[in-house]
Amino acid sequence: SQQGEEDPQALSIQEGENATMNCSYKTSINNLQWYRQNSGRGLVHLILIRSNEREKHSGRLRVTLDTSKKSSSLLITASRAADTASYFCATAYSGNTGKLIFGQGTTLQVKP
Amino acid sequence: NAGVTQTPKFQVLKTGQSMTLQCAQDMNHNSMYWYRQDPGMGLRLIYYSASEGTTDKGEVPNGYNVSRLNKREFSLRLESAAPSQTSVYFCASSARTGMTLEKLFFGSGTQLSVL
Numbered sequence: 496s497q498q499g500e501e502d503p504q505a506l507s508i509q510e511g512e513n514a515t516m517n518c519s520y521k522t523s524i525n526n527l528q529w530y531r532q533n534s535g536r537g538l539v540h541l542i543l544i545r546s547n548e549r550e551k552h553s554g555r556l557r558v559t560l561d562t563s564k565k566s567s568s569l570l571i572t573a574s575r576a577a578d579t580a581s582y583f584c585a586t587a588y589s590g591n592t593g594k595l596i597f598g599q600g601t602t603l604q605v606k607p
Numbered sequence: 608n609a610g611v612t613q614t615p616k617f618q619v620l621k622t623g624q625s626m627t628l629q630c631a632q633d634m635n636h637n638s639m640y641w642y643r644q645d646p647g648m649g650l651r652l653i654y655y656s657a658s659e660g661t662t663d664k665g666e667v668p669n670g671y672n673v674s675r676l677n678k679r680e681f682s683l684r685l686e687s688a689a690p691s692q693t694s695v696y697f698c699a700s701s702a703r704t705g706m707t708l709e710k711l712f713f714g715s716g717t718q719l720s721v722l
Contacts, residue, residue: 528620537651537697537713545707574616583649594665595640595701595708599649 499586499598507535514571516601518584519564525587527560527567528595532581541569541582546589576607609662613698613714615662617634620688628683628717630698638701638708639681641665641673643694650697657703688721697718707721 499520508514518527526545530538544551544560544567551558557570571578583600611631620626632639637658642650642665652665654673662673670692672684681700685692695718699711 513700528710530711534644537715538711540710540712543710585650585711589681594652594655594663596652597642598665599647 499584499596501582501584501598501601503601504599505602505604507553507606508538508574510574510576510605510607512574512602512605514574514578514605515580516569516584516603518567518569518598520567520584520586520598521565523562523589525589527558528585528587529558529569530541530583530585530597532583532600534580538583571603574603574605579603579605610721611698611700611714612698612719613690615717616715617627618717618719620685620719622721624654624683624688624721625686626688627685628696628698628719629680630682630714631680632700632712634700635678635710636700636702638655638677638703639675640699640701640711641671641681641683642697642699643667643692644697645694653683653696688719690721692720693721 503519528543529541532538555572560567581600585595594603611632640655641653656662656675660709698714701711702709
């Protein structure tokens, strides 16, 4: 399977704390994307980082990419109860430009 | 803006019945996708269409067929439904920059139960 792996599978923190989620993948990529899914809803795109980028920011989100280790991390700073959701990484592999393969996700609970 | 619209939202089938899930996007995207989501499994790609006129298998294509009817529409058909196909199905679309896939826009999902 080309599916990436995410770590941890579940994370519970207090409001105001930072949350870090990690994603590892198996082969070379064009880009890596992070998505959020609120319970019972569709997925919403958060951020896309290309293979030639090392870090990207969007509001309270910070994504890093280490292509030598085939890994990425998503950091949510100053978390809020509204950040409670599942977070997925997805990889667009270099060898096939048509597919986006998702990891199994990290479930984040932010306690007020 | 409607974005990605998929129908129906809910469906219950009996084993052996057939049905088609419909998906349409109004963003002029070239690429469209069908995923299924099972508890603890994340999203798995069933089929995708990189551009109008082409379709390709994803990770879990068995038991499904697809049709890229035109640039807007991409349907998923279950010819003979099985309980293992009980899942939430998501359609998505994306633009492409050259040969590179951009971000996906998702529909709200179809919850399918096969009894």
